[in-house]
Structures are given as structure tokens and as C-alpha cells.
Amino acid sequence: MNAARWPRERPEAARLLRVAPATGEIQDTRVEQLPTLLRSGDLLVMNDAATLPASLQGQTEEGAALELRLLAREPQGTWTAVLFGAGDWRMRTEDRPPPPVLPVGARLLLGPLTARVVEVLPPSPRLLRVAFDAEGAALWAGLYRAGRPVQYSYLAGPLSLWHIQTAYAARPWAVEPPSAGLPLTWAMLLELRRNGVQLASLTHAAGLSSTGDPALDAALPRPERFELPSATVEAIHATRERGGRVIAVGTTVVRALEGRAAQGGGTLTPGEGVTDLLLGPGFQLRVVQGLLTGVHEPTTSHYTLLQAFAPQPLLKEAAKRAEALGYLGHEFGDACLILDP
Known part of the structure; x- marks a missing residue:
């Protein structure tokens, strides 16, 4: 179809x-x-x-390009998220290069926001629990300023x-x-x-x-x-x-x-x-x-x-x-x- x-x-x-x-x-x-x-x-x-604008482009502290797609906000204020390698929605998700494997404590630089890896979750090292460096209005302002809608390669633009x-x-x-x-x-x-x-x-x-x-x-x-x-x-x-x-x-x-x-x-x-x-x-x-x-x-x-x-x-x-x-x-x-x- x-x-x-x-x-x-x-x-x-x-x-x-x-x-x-x-x-x-x-x-x-x-x-x-x-x-x-x-x-x-x-x-x-x-x-x-x-x-939400749940797609955040960024990089590791070492400069490796990545995309973080938010999955869910948790009651304690952390987020579950999925890590993607370099590229964006124009490339099919299954064709994206693998992201860097990040340990607990690694920092992700996401435009005006920084996120820290709190936990790596099963069943994949790409599934993370992260904590942002901002809270409240500052967090939401950062998400809406830096984030983009999650979308896929079949879309025209x-x-x-x-x-x-x-x-x-x-x-x-x-x-x-x-x-x-x-x-x-x-x-x-x-x-x-x-x-x-x-x-x-x-x-x-x-x-x-x-x-x-x-x-x-x-x-x-x-x-x-x-x-x-x-x-x-x-x-x-x-x-x-x-x-x-x-x-x-x-x-x-x-x-x-x-x-x-x-x-x-x-x-x-x-x-x-x-x-x-x-x-x-x-x-x-x-x-x-x-x-x-x-x-x-x-x-x-x-x-x-x-x-x-x-x-x-x-x-x-x-x-x-x-x-x-x-x-x-x-x-x-x-x-x-x-x-x-």
C-alpha cells in the first residue's frame, strides 16, 4: 500500500x-x-x-553526530528515548548508520539542551533513559526551539x-x-x-x-x-x-x-x-x-x-x-x- x-x-x-x-x-x-x-x-x-517536537539533532561531547527521538516522559522527570546515528528523516530508519554506544553518564549536546544518559535499557543499547539539564519552562522552551516533529522518509518534505x-x-x-x-x-x-x-x-x-x-x-x-x-x-x-x-x-x-x-x-x-x-x-x-x-x-x-x-x-x-x-x-x-x- x-x-x-x-x-x-x-x-x-x-x-x-x-x-x-x-x-x-x-x-x-x-x-x-x-x-x-x-x-x-x-x-x-x-x-x-x-x-511534541520529539526529534532532537545533536552530538556527543566527542563530536559524533546523532539524533535523539523522545519516547516517553516519566513521572520522575526523566525521559526514555531512542538513539539514531548520523542523518535525519530523509533516510529510512532501517538504513541509518548505527549510533555511538553510550555509557551511563555520557552527555548529549542537543542545541540549547544537554541530556545525560541515566540508564541503558533492554532490549537495545539504543534505548536510553536520559535526564535533561533544564526543568520546567526552560526545558519546554528548549524542546520547542530545538526539536522537530518525528517523521519518516516516505514524506515529501x-x-x-x-x-x-x-x-x-x-x-x-x-x-x-x-x-x-x-x-x-x-x-x-x-x-x-x-x-x-x-x-x-x-x-x-x-x-x-x-x-x-x-x-x-x-x-x-x-x-x-x-x-x-x-x-x-x-x-x-x-x-x-x-x-x-x-x-x-x-x-x-x-x-x-x-x-x-x-x-x-x-x-x-x-x-x-x-x-x-x-x-x-x-x-x-x-x-x-x-x-x-x-x-x-x-x-x-x-x-x-x-x-x-x-x-x-x-x-x-x-x-x-x-x-x-x-x-x-x-x-x-x-x-x-x-x-x-
Whole structure:
């Protein structure tokens, strides 16, 4: 499947493949038709995490060029991050030269910021825990001054930070965009509300999707933090009581909701947490009945998660149909709605 190489001027015009698990129906439509595919009383849950400029170019104290891609901020103020060798997004991640092997205590010079290696983490010497030399406003100012959006070689040019934000982005928790929400413009959200579809949000720290390191990629997604507001939990309970459906916008929302329910023994409660939940075939969904997501090929890790919503043969047929129809993949590509009528 070809990759979308640039953000659309009208993201709501993206194509939408509607997959109905119960009937096996596959329908080709457009994202702008989403209000007609949902029912009054349904609830759409979105990830409102804004996306950080998480790619930092720099060098070691000895002058070796490198790139540090942030992975997640930890409660104690340190960050997990992935180290890349010389080069930038224009080169495929798997073709990048290996970075220098850094010991604990090594310092990385990243423009206005300096980071110190606190720990080297399994399964790869490229996975680090780092501490920055700045805190609070000085740290955030340095990140936004020196950092760039994480992006990949299939894109046509350098992205600006506004290209990777959803319309409803709030706190900067994500290092790659929760891209399933990119086609949801304010005009579409307003039309959904007019049609009786309820909206709710949570915040989930979406991590990296690829590093080019087979050992690291096999361990993705790593545990990710989330915050589930009381208002969203109440909206989910109210939706169930009125017979509506809970539809997640993106796999990060599924991980947050199902991970929280699993931690609570099936009971969904508000609060902050970290989820290491990996969904797949046979997983019993407790909270979510449908999913709006990107178009994923069978070789991707996201595809495994989709098998919690629909059987593999149907997903393979959907992927085959999407490719035949010229659907585009990746973060600015077309969309898929897995939901029964």
C-alpha cells in the first residue's frame, strides 16, 4: 500500500473503509460521511494529546553526530528515548548508520539542551533513559526551539508542528500524532454533535511507531501513560445505559480504556495510569465496540490489535480491497471504521 506523502488540505475528504465484523460487509466511503455511519446516542472517544517536537539533532561531547527521538516522559522527570546515528528523516530508519554506544553518564549536546544518559535499557543499547539539564519552562522552551516533529522518509518534505496536531489537541504528551483523529475537523465534530453523537476525550502518550531496530520494534508499543477524566467515564456509563456504542478514535484510546478496565477487574474508573496492554485475537473487549483508525497493512503491529475487533480473514480482505482501491497508508493516509451497522 502506498503511503500518503503529505497532509491533505481537506483531511475529511480522506477515503473511509467501513468494515462490519458481524456481516462481513466492506464499504468504500469517505470520512466526511462518518456522521451518517454513527447513530444518535453513540459516543466517540478521542485522544486529545498534543504532539511534541520529539526529534532532537545533536552530538556527543566527542563530536559524533546523532539524533535523539523522545519516547516517553516519566513521572520522575526523566525521559526514555531512542538513539539514531548520523542523518535525519530523509533516510529510512532501517538504513541509518548505527549510533555511538553510550555509557551511563555520557552527555548529549542537543542545541540549547544537554541530556545525560541515566540508564541503558533492554532490549537495545539504543534505548536510553536520559535526564535533561533544564526543568520546567526552560526545558519546554528548549524542546520547542530545538526539536522537530518525528517523521519518516516516505514524506515529501519537512513537517511543521501544526501538521501533526489534531483539531482538539491539548497537553503535549505524544511523540507521534494520534493520527486517527487528524481527519476530524471542528466542522465534522459539530455535525456529529448535531446528529446526536456524543464526544469525550482522554489523554494518552502515543509513542514511536518505528525505530528501524528489529529488537526495539518488536517491543513496540512500550508501556504508555494515560489520564482518563471522570467526565469521560460518566459518558461511557451513560452511553451503555441508553444502548449506544463506544467508538474509539485510534488504537491509543483502545489501549487506555481497555487497559484501565483490565487493571480494575472489568470496572472502568477515572484516573492516571500506565498501560502495557497488548490487544490481539481473542481479546475480550470490555469497553469499546468500534474503532476509527488508519489503514494498516498485515505486517504492522497495529494490525494485530485490529484482530480484537474483527477476524483476520475479514481484515485481510479489507486490506486487499483498500489496496485495490488505491487507499493510502500511514499517518496522513485514509481511514478504516470497524463497526457493525
